Amino acid sequence: MQRTRSTAVARALGGACRASSHAAVQRRSMSQALLCVRQQQQGQHQQHRQQLHRSQRAPRVSSVSPGVSSRRHGSSSSSDASGELRKTTLYDFHVARGAKMVPFGGFYMPVQYDDLSVSQSHLFTRAHASLFDVGHMVQRVFRGPGAARFLERITPAAVSALPAYRSTLSAILKEDGSGGIVDDAIISRLGDGTYYVVTNAGCRDKDNAYLDREVARWNAELAPRGLEVTEERLDRGLIALQGPEAAAVLSPLVLGADEDGGALDLRGLLFGQLARARLRLPHKDGAAARSSPVLISRGGYTGEDGFEISVAADEAADVAEALLAAGGPERARLAGLGARDSLRLEAGMCLYGHDIDEATTPVEAGLAWIVPKERRGADAGYYGAEVIARQLVPASKGGQGVARRRVGLLVQGAPAREGADIVVRGGGGGGEEKVGVVTSGCPSPSLGKNIAMGYVKEGLHKVGTEVEVLVRGRPRKAVVAKMPFVPTKYWKGE
CATH class of the missing domain: 3.30.1360.120 (Probable tRNA modification gtpase trme; domain 1)
Known part of the structure; x- marks a missing residue:
């Protein structure tokens, strides 16, 4: 069997x-x-x-x-x-x-x-x-004449433009329009009307409930117009x-x-x-x-x-x-x-539930690149498009921008762990000001240094910015570093 x-x-x-x-x-x-x-x-x-x-x-x-x-x-x-x-x-x-x-x-x-x-x-x-x-x-397959457009409702990916047997990283977004990330996902087009999607194990239950709800809503609205979609969860x-x-x-x-x-x-x-x-x-x-x-x-x-x-x-x-x-x-x-x-x-990659979550938008998470050029308008049609479109334009250029950004950190002394506060010292002998929090951290075997990832206030995200991280209550010097910490080596041809 x-x-x-x-x-x-x-x-x-x-x-x-x-x-x-x-x-x-x-x-x-x-x-x-x-x-x-x-x-x-x-x-x-x-x-x-x-x-x-x-x-x-x-x-x-x-x-x-x-x-x-x-x-x-x-x-x-x-x-x-x-x-x-x-x-x-x-x-x-x-x-x-x-x-x-x-x-x-x-x-x-x-x-x-x-x-x-x-x-x-x-x-x-x-x-x-x-x-x-x-x-x-979790391995899923979405099929049907409405599959691409369905995925373009729940993610910012340009699924309809994806060539056959190509994949893209994307984010499943909250249906409330906040731009929050329900889960990250790899979306691959296998053929006309067929898409292979891999999502996180830890989000299985909530993803299943979300997708059941959204597929049913989509089909109630659009199946009569010939845009039905089905989802299969693969074993x-x-x-x-x-x-x-x-x-x-x-x-x-x-x-x-x-x-x-x-x-x-x-x-x-x-x-x-x-x-x-x-x-x-x-x-x-x-x-x-x-x-x-x-x-x-x-x-x-x-x-x-x-x-x-x-x-x-x-x-x-x-x-x-x-x-x-x-x-x-x-x-x-x-x-x-x-x-x-x-x-x-x-490699500077996020772990869901730690570095990204439902209270985080792709722009805050440094994932603005997953929103393709053709879907950057407020009328793009995916959940949260209006919020994300405003965040994509910095406040200095008339947009909303974001109040915080995900950054990489090199930390001196003991390694910083998830939940450690990121602070800066006030001028003139003033006290410390909390400006962010660490979401992931460990010693880097490749670099022989302590690395971390976290969120800091907008303006403190530039590479080279000096901050401190409170490790077991003790301040440790840290500097904002470029990610990935180790260069990627993806195969893109000779």
């Missing part, structure tokens, strides 16, 4: 192609995972590895001290009705390979593995390639292969999308593009030595070259095994949430 469902979904993909107030119990999943991540980034790797080896044969789920919670609203729980955490298609694969599992976005997820500390795994990704399980993310695995050697690891396994097709040349697949394919599974025999159709997207969350591969749920472990074998331990290893968090922060 599972194989039948997987084949049906694969055929659908082949034929066409990440709340403002959550309860405290819903916040704990994200908070626990991030606390574990950041504790391990503080040099406690050896102690953790010793503990891991003592319990290697049992699933490990970390715990954190009571009273530690997310400063902002965290991810909503994605557990089932009984409150149990869910498992991705690779759960047993992780446990068998010495993963330390933590609650994250309603799932059991690996935070690190026995063979490398978090910082070692981070640096391995920057030098070689790491395999991340991102199967907790598939999702694997990210990230790092400068990702293409070299994946290439020997990639076949054409058809049974008799030749190999797909990854050199022609650029950042932001997608392709249908099949994968060789050398450790399998006969017909099983080829996967069912997969969807390969070039991009990722680390700033490195890489791919995200949507696979049939019952083939995810085989694909992961084939990728690790193709690279060997010198070029490809498993990595968990610990490395993923520090990699994305070095």
Whole structure:
């Protein structure tokens, strides 16, 4: 039965192609995972590895001290009705390979593995390639003659102008017109009237409720005019292969999308593009030595070259095994949430519920670039267009501008964590003035410095501006820095 469902979904993909107030119990999943991540980034790797080896044969789920919670609203729980955490298609694969599992976005997820500390795994990704399980993310397909226009109502993306097999980062916006971000999302066009959208696991419940409501509203208004839209939530695995050697690891396994097709040349697949394919599974025999159709997207969350591969749920472990074998331990290893968090922060990428949320607009978040030129008017037709259009024009040029902006920070001394106040000193010996707050922070393994992301008052966002961050009540010197902290290495051709 599972194989039948997987084949049906694969055929659908082949034929066409990440709340403002959550309860405290819903916040704990994200908070626990991030606390574990950041504790391990503080040099406690050896102690953790010793503990891991003592319990290697049992699933490990970390715990954190009571009273530690997310400063902002965290991810909503994605557990089932009984409150149990869910498992991705690779759960047993992780446990068998010495993963330390933590609650994250309603799932059991690996935070690190026995063979490398978090910082070692981070640096391995920057030098070689790491395999991340991102199967907790929600994969959706929108279809129908109204699909593009529907997505253009709930996001600022120019979906109708998106070429086939191209993707764009966007934001699902609140229907109240405030411009607040319900979730961030990757939108990909697979064919006429078919769009593949990936959203965040931690926002699953509220996103599902939002989309159910909005699809029903759209169809009530516009289906009679021939603009019906449907949404399907896919039960598939999702694997990210990230790092400068990702293409070299994946290439020997990639076949054409058809049974008799030749190999797909990854050199022609650029950042932001997608392709249908099949994968060789050398450790399998006969017909099983080829996967069912997969969807390969070039991009990722680390700033490195890489791919995200949507696979049939019952083939995810085989694909992961084939990728690790193709690279060997010198070029490809498993990595968990610990490395993923520090990699994305070095790349200047937002984590929903921390760096962006329903009280934040794309302009405040430094994401104005996701609003294309043709959709920058107040009459663009998406939720919050009037607010965002005013914010896009600085007050000095007659617009509204914004009162705060997301910035990067280099922090001296102890690392700044989420919730730390950003302050400036008053002149003439005056006291300190709070001008912002840190939303993410960790030691950077690549730079050997403490980095952070946060929001500061408009006017203090320019690179080189000196501020202070209160770390455990003590002021630490900091300077506004350009993001990404580490240059991105996306593949855009020779």
